Amino acid sequence: METLFWLLVLLPWIFAFLVAIIRDKNFSILISTINFLLMAPIAFWFFFKAPLPTFIETPHWLDGLMLLYDFLLLFYFVHQGIKYKHKLIYLLAFAQIFLLLWNVWIMPHSQTPNIYIDKLSAFMFLIVSFIGSLIVIFANQYMADEDEKKVAPFVALLLWFLGVMNYAVAVNNLEWFFALFETTTLASYLLIRFRKDAMSIRNALLALWMNQIGGVAILISLLFFIHYYGVYHFTDILNIGATVLSIIPLAFLVISALVKGAQIPFHKWLLGAMVAPTPVSAILHSATMVKIAPYLILRLSPAITGTLLSKLLIITTGFVFVVAALFALKEVYFKKILAYSTISLLALMMLAGAIGTPIAVAAAAILMLFHAISKALLFLEAGVIEKLYHAKTIYDIKCLINKAPITVLFILFGLLSMTMVPFAMFIAKWFTLSEVAGLLNRAAHVITIVMLAIGGVSLTSLYLKVLGVIVTHNEEDVKVKFEKIPAAYFIPNFLYVLAAFFGTLFIAPLIQKVFNPIVIHVLGVSLPVKMGTLDLVVGNLVIPFWVIALALAFVTIVPLIAYRIRLKADRVPEYLCGETIPVRVGTYSLECLDKVTPYVEYIALALIILTLIFGGGMI
Amino acid sequence: MAWILKTIAFLSPIIGGFIYGFERIVRARMQNRQGPPLLQPFYDFVKLLQKRPIQVHSFHSMMGIAFFFATWFALSAFLCGPNILVGLFLHILAMAFFIIGGFSVLSPYSVMGSLREIVHLMAVEPLLILLAVGLFLVTGTWSVEEMFKYPGIPLVYLPLVFIAFVLAIPAILKKSPFDISEAHQEIIGGPEVDYSGFFYEAIYTAKWIEYVFVFAIVFLFTGANWWLGLALSLIVFIFVNALDNSTCRTTFHQMIKFAWFFLLPLAALNIFVLALWRYVL
Numbered sequence: 001m002e003t004l005f006w007l008l009v010l011l012p013w014i015f016a017f018l019v020a021i022i023r024d025k026n027f028s029i030l031i032s033t034i035n036f037l038l039m040a041p042i043a044f045w046f047f048f049k050a051p052l053p054t055f056i057e058t059p060h061w062l063d064g065l066m067l068l069y070d071f072l073l074l075f076y077f078v079h080q081g082i083k084y085k086h087k088l089i090y091l092l093a094f095a096q097i098f099l100l101l102w103n104v105w106i107m108p109h110s111q112t113p114n115i116y117i118d119k120l121s122a123f124m125f126l127i128v129s130f131i132g133s134l135i136v137i138f139a140n141q142y143m144a145d146e147d148e149k150k151v152a153p154f155v156a157l158l159l160w161f162l163g164v165m166n167y168a169v170a171v172n173n174l175e176w177f178f179a180l181f182e183t184t185t186l187a188s189y190l191l192i193r194f195r196k197d198a199m200s201i202r203n204a205l206l207a208l209w210m211n212q213i214g215g216v217a218i219l220i221s222l223l224f225f226i227h228y229y230g231v232y233h234f235t236d237i238l239n240i241g242a243t244v245l246s247i248i249p250l251a252f253l254v255i256s257a258l259v260k261g262a263q264i265p266f267h268k269w270l271l272g273a274m275v276a277p278t279p280v281s282a283i284l285h286s287a288t289m290v291k292i293a294p295y296l297i298l299r300l301s302p303a304i305t306g307t308l309l310s311k312l313l314i315i316t317t318g319f320v321f322v323v324a325a326l327f328a329l330k331e332v333y334f335k336k337i338l339a340y341s342t343i344s345l346l347a348l349m350m351l352a353g354a355i356g357t358p359i360a361v362a363a364a365a366i367l368m369l370f371h372a373i374s375k376a377l378l379f380l381e382a383g384v385i386e387k388l389y390h391a392k393t394i395y396d397i398k399c400l401i402n403k404a405p406i407t408v409l410f411i412l413f414g415l416l417s418m419t420m421v422p423f424a425m426f427i428a429k430w431f432t433l434s435e436v437a438g439l440l441n442r443a444a445h446v447i448t449i450v451m452l453a454i455g456g457v458s459l460t461s462l463y464l465k466v467l468g469v470i471v472t473h474n475e476e477d478v479k480v481k482f483e484k485i486p487a488a489y490f491i492p493n494f495l496y497v498l499a500a501f502f503g504t505l506f507i508a509p510l511i512q513k514v515f516n517p518i519v520i521h522v523l524g525v526s527l528p529v530k531m532g533t534l535d536l537v538v539g540n541l542v543i544p545f546w547v548i549a550l551a552l553a554f555v556t557i558v559p560l561i562a563y564r565i566r567l568k569a570d571r572v573p574e575y576l577c578g579e580t581i582p583v584r585v586g587t588y589s590l591e592c593l594d595k596v597t598p599y600v601e602y603i604a605l606a607l608i609i610l611t612l613i614f615g616g617g618m619i
Numbered sequence: 620m621a622w623i624l625k626t627i628a629f630l631s632p633i634i635g636g637f638i639y640g641f642e643r644i645v646r647a648r649m650q651n652r653q654g655p656p657l658l659q660p661f662y663d664f665v666k667l668l669q670k671r672p673i674q675v676h677s678f679h680s681m682m683g684i685a686f687f688f689a690t691w692f693a694l695s696a697f698l699c700g701p702n703i704l705v706g707l708f709l710h711i712l713a714m715a716f717f718i719i720g721g722f723s724v725l726s727p728y729s730v731m732g733s734l735r736e737i738v739h740l741m742a743v744e745p746l747l748i749l750l751a752v753g754l755f756l757v758t759g760t761w762s763v764e765e766m767f768k769y770p771g772i773p774l775v776y777l778p779l780v781f782i783a784f785v786l787a788i789p790a791i792l793k794k795s796p797f798d799i800s801e802a803h804q805e806i807i808g809g810p811e812v813d814y815s816g817f818f819y820e821a822i823y824t825a826k827w828i829e830y831v832f833v834f835a836i837v838f839l840f841t842g843a844n845w846w847l848g849l850a851l852s853l854i855v856f857i858f859v860n861a862l863d864n865s866t867c868r869t870t871f872h873q874m875i876k877f878a879w880f881f882l883l884p885l886a887a888l889n890i891f892v893l894a895l896w897r898y899v900l
Contacts, residue, residue, distance in 0.1 A: 420715065421708040430704055434761065437752045440894045446887050449752055453745035454879070460744075461737045464715055468722030468733055471678075540761055542701035551696075551709060554689050559719075562681030569672035569680065574726035574813050585722075585730050 002056050005117065005170065008042050008125060011035065012163035020156035025148055028155045029140040029488065035159060036133035043129035046122040047514070053118035053521055055172070055235075062114070070100060070179045073186060077208065080189075086205050092212040096182075099219035103175065106226055112233040116172035119521040123365065123514070124169035124295055130499075131372045132162045132287035134492035138380050139279035141488035145387045146277065154194060158283060161187040165288040169295055174225065174232045178218045181256070184289050185211035191280040192273050203272030210269045214259035221252035238303055247309050250300060251616030254313055255608065261293025261346040263320045264604040270343060274335045278383030281335060285342045286376035293346055294368055297353035298361060302523055305356030309615030313354040316607040318451035320347035323600050325458035329465070330590040332393045334382050337466060338375065341418065344459060345371050345425075351448075352432045355439070358527045359538060362515045363431035370417070370424040370503060377496035378414040381407055384489050394469045395586075401473055404483045408470060409563075410493050413556065415463045417500045419456075422543065422551040424504045427536070429456055434541050465587055472585050505552055508536040508545070621699070621764055627831065628695040635827025636660045638834070642860060649864050660827070667823065670816035675724045680818040682720025687821035689713035690828045698835060702761045703751045707744070710832065714740060717822070721810025732809020735800035738871045742797075742878035743790050746783055747836075749886040753780045754839055756893060763835075769842035774851070779889035781840050783882040788859050790874060791833055792826075796866040797874050 015035050019028045046052070074097045081090030136158045143151040164187060168180035185208065193204030225232050228249075229240055237245070262270035273284055284290060297313075304310040321344050328340030345367065352364035384407055385391040389400055401408045417423045429452070436448045503510060516527045530537035534545040576583065613619060627634065640657040647654025656662075674680040690713040697706025714736065721733030755761055757776045758769040766773075774781055790797035800809045814822050834852050841848035869877070 421705065421712050426708065430708070433704065433748065433752075437755055440752070440756055440890070440897075446891045446894060449749065449890075450745065450883060450887050453748040454883075456748075457741055457744040460711060461741050464718055464737055464740075465734070467715075468719055468730075468737075471719055471723045472725060472730065473723065542761075543705055544701065547696050547700055547705065547709075550692060551712065554685070554692065554712060558681075558685045558689075558716075562678050562685065565677055565681060567672075567674065567677040567680055569674045569677075569816075569818075572673045572675060572815075574675045574724045575728060575807070576726060577728075577807075583725050583727055585725060585727070588734055 001050060001054065004042055004045065004050075005056060005115065008039065008046070008129070009163050009167045009170075011038060012159045012166070016156040016159035016163070019152050019159065023152040025140070025144050025151050028151055029137070032133070032137045032140055032155060032159070035162075036129075036137060039129035039133050039162070043122070043125040046117070046125050047119065050117070050122065052122060053116065055113035056115035056117065058114045066176050066179050067104065070175075070182075071097065073179070073182055074100070076186070077182075077212065080205075080208065084201070084205055086209065088209040089205060089212070092209055092216060096212065096215050096219055099216065099223060100178075103219060103222050103226060106223075107175070107232065108226070108230050110231065110233060110236070112172065112231075112236055114173040114176055114233070115170050116233075116235055117170050119518045120295070120298060120365075121170045123369075123518050124291070125166055127291065127369060127372050128162055128165045128169075128287050131376050131496075132165065132283060134495060135279055135282045135287065135376055135380065136162065137488055138282070138383070138492045139277075141486050142277060142279050142383050142387060150194075154277070154279075157187070157190055157194070158279065161191070161283065161288055168292065172233045172235055174218070174222050174234065174237075177234075178215060178222065181218060181260070181292065182212070182215045184260075184292065185215065188269075188273065188284060188289055191284070192276045194276055194280065199275050203269070203275050206272050207269035210266050211259060213266070214256035217252040217256040217259070221249035221256075224249035224252070234299055238300075245303060246617065247304070247307055248616040248618060250304055251309055251612050251618075253296060253300060254304070254309065254615070255612055257293040257296040257350065258316070258608060258611075260296070261290055261350060262343050263293075263317065263347060263350075263608075264323060264343065265601040265608075267324070267343050271336065271339050274333075274339060278335070278379055278386060281339070282376050282379035282383070285338070285379060286372040290342065290346055291368060291372065294349035294353055294364055297350045298364055298522055301353050301356040301361060304354065307615070308617070309611065310354040310356060312607070312611040312615040314351050314448055316604070316611050317347040317351040317354065318448050318455070319607055320344070320604060321351065321455040322451050322458065323604070325455045325462060326590065326593060327597075328462050329458065330593050332395065332589060334385075334392065334394055334397065334466075335379070337394070337462065338378055338382065341459060341462065342371075342375060344455060345418075348429065348432065348452075348455070351452075352428070352435075355432070355435060356523070357435055357439075358519045358523055358525055359431050359541070360435045361519050361522055362511065362527055362538070363428040363435070365515050365518050366424055366428040366431070366511075370428070370500065373496050373499050373503070374414050374417045374425065377410065377417075377493055377500070380489070380493050380496075381411045381414065384485070384493075385411075388485075394466050398470050398472055401470065405563075406482050406485060406490075409560070410497060412467060412470065412559070413497055413500070415467055416555055417504070419460045419463045420555050422504060422507075422548045423500065423555070424507050424510075427504075427507055427543075431538070431541065469585070469587050501552070501556065505549065506534070507548065508534050511536065511538065620768060624698040624764055624767070627835075628691075628698045631691065631694050631828045631831040632824050635830045636664070636824075638830040639827050642830075642856070645857065645860050646864060649860060664820065664824070667816055667820045672816045672818070674815070674818055675726075675813045679720055679723045679813060682716050682723060683814050683818045683821045686713055686716040686720060687825040687828075689716050690825040690832075694828050694832050694835075697832065698763055700763070703754065703763050703766070704748070704761065706763065707747050707751060711740060711744060713825070717810055717825075724813050726813055728806045728808070728812045729810050731806050732800050732802075732812070735802075735806075735871055736810060738875060739790055739793075739797075739800055742875050743787050746787050746878065746882055746886055749883065749890060750777075750780055750784055750836070753777045753886070753890050753893070756890065756897075758842070763839065766839050767843060772841055772844060772847065774840040776893055777840065777889055780886045783886040783889075784836065785855055785858065787878065787882055788833055788855070789862060790878065792829060792859070794859060794863040796862070796869045798868060799871050799874055802868060
């Protein structure tokens, strides 16, 4: 068990090291594949077979090593800040050094082991090891198409990131969590600036300073925990008991989650990340980095449920959910649309986590998994169309439908799987909505419902708009010929499509076998789920299997048939009112939103400050 | 009970056809005309079937057919399924076929109509979700069948939600003042413009099913009191047609502003007060 855990962390690091020193394209793709084939079964074993939850003792020298590493990391940040003359970076880094010193000064000795693995951690292992490792395989081919010399360093960085992520979701010690939180910041910094042009460096620096705010928040919360309670392990913190626990340190942890989760007004770093090579966006958006945010909220959800903090967090994230979805409507760049929808959906995940009832927690976990799958698919396809066809906007994709049908069909599937009935993401949204409706005896939750409804429908119209623009065409006599895609491009995407499809079809067993154990480990209570049936029955929320299967057939198979079939009917040109000029089709973009953007950011910031001050009970 | 709903779901194209035929008579009488016979929609149906099938391209025609079946499926899941929200979202799925179909041809009228259809979704769907939540709050169940067994009258608890819904019906059924996506005088039927013959048939019939959908929701407001429901439906029916006859088309800005900043707060206020009342008592 212990060995396997360390394998999960160290294997990617060893592989990264190997790739970095051997520097051969074929070797790196081989190693990435081996990495997937090893990591996936181990993660699988952890989730389904390992006796969880479990503590893992760590040797004493590791404490010292982590501390040393912390300081080295922070001094590296200071160095980068000074090198690029970026005040915020070195000031924040100095602030962290100061706070860390203070923490170390007052930190008592604790007997609690530093590693704690429960189903939630194992679930994150699954996401990182399956979805993340596939992205790494893809990244080999992507970089090889760009510059063969860069393959090795790029893949090494990504592999190392996976190991870091596995480590981060298993630590129990808050100080170690800080170290790994900042390590993911470092990883995103290095990945975003990978191309080393002016734009990349600027956006990387943006990501660096913004994420450091999260680090500062964690350290402040650590300080409070140590000062008031003398504990600094997640399990100890949750054992204190909600009534005794002061909410201030939790509020700071929540702020760090909001920063990591790129919530408005901290969203700019995630948008900036799109200048990096596309696999970077894929890995940041789906399997790693931003997923720390909902993970942290889920970890804390037993402690914050029902407090003012959780209510304010619900309002804040609900606001971001709506606004980010609306902002996405004004974009035409495919990656930017995806980025905004990530921000929006992360807000939804945190909202569900903050509600903290069993069904809401299950909804958050479902969203985490299926959002990771769909986003990985969409970003990798964005990479494919960018590399092979130089398409960046949704209008470029439209022209591809005859040239690259498989790629475009995968994109369409990805977009549908983000929103439509009966995909798992929809089921999670529906869970959240119903759960909030069940809480309506607190009358103010009606605001949450309005936000969920507007945000959800905005996302739906966003995807419909993009879908619509992509399918616009008028020639039919073109012979549909499936394009040849490199295997490293095709296989990961195909696996994602399969995962989203079958995950949705068998959502009921999945909830019984996967999400229910997670809920039990997070909250200590079970979902009101009916076992051993294909019908989805969770409390009073029911969808029979025939509805799921039929709706899934409507969403996926019917369009596919419609695309392939040729009806026997005479053809006429479309109605143009007698005009003969060529028609170019566009779509609306809500540019009117540009006017309100600054206000929206101020409101979001105000809400976050409110969450911190009132939610933290500082007054 | 369950079998009545199943029958309604199964026969919804025919029931919807009758509603549509009746509507044409009522509308004509409001305009001092004689109007067509009640069975006119079905005569049209037969006439359209006999026409030579022509199409722009197969994908477009298939989307029209899929729209019909998906709407029928959505209504069945709405009436017979265990969750009202799922039924509403399946209705969005059906609309998606219509919208994608409209987008798939290179005609500005069709594409413009589809874009406006999306705006319709944005305007109406949040309200329908609030409506479902309100009904859940009153009846304590998500199942439409159970809601029809509710002994009380939900209308008493949800008057503002009901008003908001009635004012949104024109946007759902594409009637003036919110017939923005069809807008015959400016975009010639919007997404419908390029369907003809048999394929137009599918769209035409799917719209009848939407009538059943809307009036089923009206019936929900009276719980188990079906006669009251019938009376209420009749009033709503006359009102919507009178509105259709007496107003002119708004722009889509006006529609979305009306829906988001008037109807939605109205419904939310109702639910807020209801929840507060429950909480206090």
